[in-house]
Amino acid sequence: MNLIISILLIPFGVIIFYVTYKDEKKRKVELTTGYIMHLKGYFAGVGFFIMGLMMLFKMELLEIVKLLIPLLGVIIGFYIKETKSKNFTSVKKYWIYLVIVCLLLFLFRLFRYLKMK
Secondary structure, eight states: OHHHHHHHHHHHHHHHHHHHHHHHHHSOOOSSHHHHHHHHHHHHHHHHHHHHHHHHHOOOHHHHHHHHHHHHHHHHHHHHHHOOOGGGTTTGGGHHHHHHHHHHHHHHHHHHHHHHO
16 A cells, blocks of 8 residues: 555656646746745645655665755756746757756666665
8 A cells, every 4th residue: 555655646746846837837926925835836746756755665865865866957957948038048958968867867876776675
């Protein structure tokens, strides 16, 4: 039963994170109740994801951080691709390289962790 719950928590966290991201794009950026609601949505999504990983692999916090850092790079890569800001125009063409390298790093670290078990 714990295996099923942990497997369901991971995509649930990703879905909450994605829905919060899409909802935030529809609203104006300002420090209001909506802004706080979006922060709660992001924390909930990441929290469910981490809880699912911890339950699935019985991981310690340091191992989870090692896995989440490359995923943060993937999120930053997609943010660079989707942003309309002029700050990222010079690096916008390299977003796919950042995503691919971070995904490979994530898979490498996951493989090393599973091999150690």
